[in-house]
Amino acid sequence: xxxKFLENQTGYxxxxxxxxxxxVMLIExxxxxxxxxxxxxxxxxxxxxxDENNLVKTSIKKQLFNETIELADVRDQINHYACKFxxxxxxxxxxxxxxxxxxxxxxxxxxxxxxxxxxAIFSVVYYVDSEESEFRFVFQQNFLTKGFNFEYNIKxxxxxxxxxxxxxxxxxxxxxxxxxxxxxxxNLGTRDKYVIGANYFIRGDVGNYENITxxxxx
Numbered sequence: 376x377x378x379k380f381l382e383n384q385t386g387y388x389x390x391x392x393x394x395x396x397x398x399v400m401l402i403e404x405x406x407x408x409x410x411x412x413x414x415x416x417x418x419x420x421x422x423x424x425x426d427e428n429n430l431v432k433t434s435i436k437k438q439l440f441n442e443t444i445e446l447a448d449v450r451d452q453i454n455h456y457a458c459k460f461x462x463x464x465x466x467x468x469x470x471x472x473x474x475x476x477x478x479x480x481x482x483x484x485x486x487x488x489x490x491x492x493x494x495a496i497f498s499v500v501y502y503v504d505s506e507e508s509e510f511r512f513v514f515q516q517n518f519l520t521k522g523f524n525f526e527y528n529i530k531x532x533x534x535x536x537x538x539x540x541x542x543x544x545x546x547x548x549x550x551x552x553x554x555x556x557x558x559x560x561x562n563l564g565t566r567d568k569y570v571i572g573a574n575y576f577i578r579g580d581v582g583n584y585e586n587i588t589x590x591x592x593x
Contacts, residue, residue, distance in 0.1 A: 393534055398464045399512070399542075400551040406452045407547055408503060415445055416503055416569055421480050431487045434478040439571070441476075450476070453499050453549070453573055460497065460551045470578040471496065478503070481568040486561040489513055495554030495574035502548045503571055506564030510542040510550060513557045 408416070421432035436442045440450040454473060461471055474495070481487060492498045502508070518535045519527050529536050544550055552558070554574060562568040582589040 396534075397512075397553060397556060398460075399540075399556075400456075400460050400464055400549075401542060401544065402456055402549040402551075403545075404547045405456060405501070405549040408449065412446060412449055413503065415443065416478055416571070419478055421478075430482070430485050432480040434480075437475060437477050439476040439478060440473070440573075449501075449571070453501055453571070456549050456551065457497075457499055457573070457575055460499075465497075469581065471575045472578045473573050474576045476571065476573040479570050479572060481508075481560070481562040481570075483562055483565050483567070487559055489557050489559045491557055492554035492572075492574050494576065496577060497551060497575050498554050499571075499573045499575070500544075500550045501571040501573075502544050502546050502550075503569040504566075505544060505546050505548075505562075505568045505570065506566055507562075508544060508568055509561045509563055510544055511559050511561075512540045512542075512552070513538065513559065 420435045422435050423430070423432055440446055450473070453476075457471065457473070461467060461469075479487065500510070519525070520538065527536065534540075542550060560570075580589055
């Protein structure tokens with residue numbers, strides 16, 4: 376019976392949908408920095424991340440755009456693409472605001488360990504100077520691993536059976552994704568890599584008063 380069932384499925388051509396997908400937006404060559412802006416970013420003070428095993432350095436300024444008015448145009452460009460993500464991808468009519476911004480510096484060969492952006496509904500990464508890099512999303516559970524974490528022999532990787540999805544952004548690119556998605560990054564180039572990170576959160580009241588679901592976000 377099992378063999379007959381499999382034979383009956385051969386050549387089956389049905390419509391397959393990915394339900395409740397994770398939105399990731401890549402904008403290639405979104406905008407370029409002015410020489411003065413690039414100089415400001417590279418001359419920022421940097422410190423090691425909290426994790427002693429993480430060699431990646433982050434700017435001491437964790438509210439970069441609030442503390443550096445000379446980068447106002449850069450902030451506006453990043454906000455522009457964040458708005459496109461809100462309006463065209465997630466399609467909600469709520470207001471969002473940038474709640475934190477910083478610069479990450481990664482030396483050649485160094486890797487930013489797997490992490491999420493806690494407290495962010497979505498995050499934007501702008502590649503200030505990235506000769507060659509790898510941004511890897513790590514899905515902790517997919518169709519094959521949810522419930523039963525076996526080792527499968529994958530014939531062709533796709534969105535249903537893959538646990539890693541790799542992007543290779545370059546200077547000027549923007550990557551936008553939900554803050555909860557686990558990810559890591561590695562500098563594959565021969566010079567220091569600089570990226571700007573920005574976290575976004577919802578602004579104002581959320582929910583419905585009549586349904587007793589309202590949350591006041593001041």
